[in-house]
Amino acid sequence: MHDATLAPVICLDGPSGAGKGTVGRMLAQRLGWHFLDSGALYRLVAVAGGKRRLDLDRPDALAGLAHGLDCAFGWDARGRERILLDGRDVTAEVRAETTGAAASRVARHPEVRAALLARQRAERRFPGLVADGRDMGTVVFPDAPLKIFLTASADERARRRHKQLMEHGISASIPDLIQEIEARDRQDRERAVSPLVADADALTVDSTGQAPSELCAFIVELAGRRGLF
Numbered sequence: 001m002h003d004a005t006l007a008p009v010i011c012l013d014g015p016s017g018a019g020k021g022t023v024g025r026m027l028a029q030r031l032g033w034h035f036l037d038s039g040a041l042y043r044l045v046a047v048a049g050g051k052r053r054l055d056l057d058r059p060d061a062l063a064g065l066a067h068g069l070d071c072a073f074g075w076d077a078r079g080r081e082r083i084l085l086d087g088r089d090v091t092a093e094v095r096a097e098t099t100g101a102a103a104s105r106v107a108r109h110p111e112v113r114a115a116l117l118a119r120q121r122a123e124r125r126f127p128g129l130v131a132d133g134r135d136m137g138t139v140v141f142p143d144a145p146l147k148i149f150l151t152a153s154a155d156e157r158a159r160r161r162h163k164q165l166m167e168h169g170i171s172a173s174i175p176d177l178i179q180e181i182e183a184r185d186r187q188d189r190e191r192a193v194s195p196l197v198a199d200a201d202a203l204t205v206d207s208t209g210q211a212p213s214e215l216c217a218f219i220v221e222l223a224g225r226r227g228l229f
């Protein structure tokens with residue numbers, strides 16, 4: 001049974017493009033819960049490191065940056081996501097495909113991961129949190145009462161990523177995206193610390209061919225059955 005003195009967390013882990021962001025945001029909205037986009041934090045460290053011309057393979061300065069990251073998340077008047085770094089709008093840079101690959105590189109360093117841990121855990125607030133990432137269930141919220149590991153075929157993930165990038169006004173080719181997605185998966189799965197892996201108590205859900213609203217309804221039902229709201 002879920003410990004009612006702690007805010008409930010639903011972990012949504014899985015490879016990039018599996019639909020975690022879309023489903024997670026929908027779920028958070030539906031439940032009126034907070035939402036943690038942990039990938040955006042790694043992306044912001046990569047962007048901040050790039051601006052300071054830091055070597056993304058050297059952890060010390062990156063960990064310092066991660067620790068002091070001055071960022072904010074919100075929406076503009078048209079309901080589009082806006083991400084600020086040191087008070088400046090960096091949304092397009094954060095969402096760029098090249099930043100995804102750079103984030104995967106900075107995310108290999110245990111020092112960077114440790115520096116972001118407290119910030120992520122601080123998002124666990126009532127009435128609850130939907131946490132999107134790679135290690136939400138294994139490392140950040142190991143006691144979470146509901147853990148979902150969302151997967152989808154590489155083709156489908158590339159198509160979804162393409163649509164998202166187009167919405168941000170960024171062009172890309174699907175075959176290139178498939179290659180990038182597979183390379184990033186490999187790097188995320190094979191890293192020594194907090195690799196992308198389903199936690200032992202996670203439920204693996206294949207989102208191929210499923211609408212986000214269906215997945216969201218399915219997870220809401222599971223959460224309800226576990227007494228999370």
Ligand code: DC
Pocket residue numbers: 016017038039040042043100103104107132133134135136184188
């Ligand atoms: O979810 P995303 O595409 O925004 O994540 C970008 C990269 O950040 C991803 O390739 C690996 C890393 N990441 C991570 O290591 N741990 C997380 N919890 C979230 C993202």
